[in-house]
Amino acid sequence: MTPDKWLEENYLGEIFSGRFEHLKILVEELDLMPRCQVVTIGGTNGKGETARILESILNSHQFKTALNTSPHLVAVNERFVFNGEAISDSELIENFQQIQSLLDQRISYFEFLFLVFLNVVKKKSPDIVILEVGLGGRLDATNVLNADIAAITSISRDHQDILGNSYRKIFFEKAGIFRKNQKVFTSFSLKFLNQLMQLTAQNLSLNWCPVEVGGDNFSQANRKLALAMAAELLDKEKCTIVSENTNDFAKRKSWMLKKKQFDLYPSHNPDGIRKLFQLLNASQYNHYDTLIISFSDRSERDLDAMIKTLKQSFRVDQIFYYNFDHAKSLKREKRKQLKDKFGLQSLDKETFSTELLGQNILVTGSNYFLGEFIRYHSGC
Known part of the structure; x- marks a missing residue:
């Protein structure tokens, strides 16, 4: 049995409850509070990439790391990374069963996975735990820990039904990961967000370290943020990144299939689409002739903005909308309307x-879609 199958049989899907009052009690009762430094990274876009860059830097300096990210693309093991390697099936299931045996109450999917992660951390005793916030910050499971260092990569409109529809409201939710007198890093490009951050820093007596990103593209900004945090953790003025390729941490997967190149980048909201183009354009890697896209269910306004940005930015011969069934994917009628409106071609696993595609294919959209695409097509 795989860990994903075990979860299917024992826990419901990824439903955000936003009720984690009891989770901290469970963490304390099970003695799962980490006895090492903790870094929590939030933000609308870029938090996963920043976390992976930070992990790489720390590993290159011989620090033992534990990295918790979400969501996963193909297998839940991806959320449990220790010293750069995902946990094995057998070890993960063993920890699933151990935590399950200790619980006398029903908890959510997210809460369970976080308890399991902390259980593995307790056994492996890393030097530093790196947490990527799942959704928002204030009500996220990762926020039960008081991090030594916190960071926010960026803020834009996403998950507005939960986080609010204004930058101020979204900032409030993201800033919920901060603690009084904490060291905090941000890489905001908007003056308004820096003003909000300055007020928050004063109110909480934060040691705020804004990272200047200027005209940097999205990945360069994430690298600068990770380097600033690493310098603090390593107590060094200069840290180095193992890879100098700005695409290495943004790209989730790449492969050749019948002499055609497939590159997969997650990009699930309007701001993410814009930043993806900036990244690829800055690195002169914008020679794609085919786009394959698919998004999670969201407002018509957001969907229109994303498709328009893609069509204007990438002068490609073909854009395919990939149809797949998932609890969070666009419903069939909404997909049809989108394809008809923008003249998108249709594609699915069948x-x-x-033979339908060009030579250089960019695959982008929600993480759920990328996971589906990898499962069905990376080995065909």
């Missing part, structure tokens, strides 16, 4: 054929 009709997929490399």
